[in-house]
Amino acid sequence: MLRSWTRLDNLAISVVLSVLVSGVATALCAAIVHARTDARAANCLNNPLFLYHWLLNYQSEHGHPPPAVMFDSEGRPMHSWRAVVWAYGSPEFAARYDFSEPWNSPANLAAAQPVPVDLWCHNSQNSPACSTNYAAILDGDRCSLDSAGQGGPNKRRIVIVEVPDSTILWTEPRDVTLEEIARFPPPHDPGGLAAVFSDGSYRRLSIQEILAPEILDHWTRHLKAARAKKSPDR
Structure with a gap:
């Protein structure tokens, strides 16, 4: 004998459908968030390669990498190497930015906005506007930029971190x-922090790996040798 359809049956079906729809929506949201996170992670790892590319372009034209800091005639710091090399790849930025004025002049601060998408990491949400997540490594008067374009797979040195x-x-x-x-x-x-090496390769490293004695010792010895070659009288 068939029983009649009741409101209770309708309610039960509604509950089941609601649970199914909610589960599907939750799964889709989780998949979207995961995909976005993966995309941001990939961008954070790949972005410094653009900076390294223009660094090599500068080095090819001038015969040496740029200094980490450009100073004026009175010894005041004026510009970052990032602005110098980025001007090679962006005529629009080069036209707006005035290298005769300091980096923090009102005109140059305006010219630096917005920060190029290749110079910041989307996973780093706590950085202020116009900041970059990529830098050279300094050790006294030595700079990791001096290693750009040098070294094979067994002699790689970190250039940008x-x-x-x-x-x-x-x-x-x-x-x-x-x-x-x-x-x-x-x-x-x-996986760690993105790092670009002197041979153009790149990967993620933990902070401990970046500071590992074998990496730092090799890096420091190379830069000392490069400095001695440039200044044999010292």
């Missing part, structure tokens, strides 16, 4: 020291 939650404005003549790297907050990506 990711700076999590950076407060460095991208045209600001400021980079990071080994001491500052040791105080970095935990990387947003579980």
Whole structure:
């Protein structure tokens, strides 16, 4: 004997459908968030390659990498190497930015906006506007930029490193020291911080790997040798 359809049956079906729709929506949202996170992570790893590309272009034309900081005739810091090399790849930026004025003049601060998408990491949400997440490494008067374009697979040296939650404005003549790297907050990506090496390769490294004695010792010895070659009288 068939029973009649009741409101209770309608309610039960509505509940089941609601649960199914909610589950599908939750799964879709989780998939979208995961995909966006993966995309941001890939961008954070790949972005510094554009900076490294223009760094090599500058080096090819001038015969040497740019200084980490451009100074004026009175020894005042004026511009970052990032602004110098980016002008090679962006005629629009080069036309707006005035290298005769300091980086923080009103005109140049306006010219630096917005920060190029290739110079910041989308996973670093705590960085202020116009900041960059990529910097050279400084050790006294030595700079990792001097290693650009040198070394094979067994002699790679870090040239550019990711700076999590950076407060460095991208045209600001400021980079990071080994001491500052040791105080970095935990990387947003579980694989570590993006790093570009002197042979053009790139991968993620933990803070401990960046500061590993074997990496730093080889890097420091190379830069000392490069400096001695440039100044044999010292």
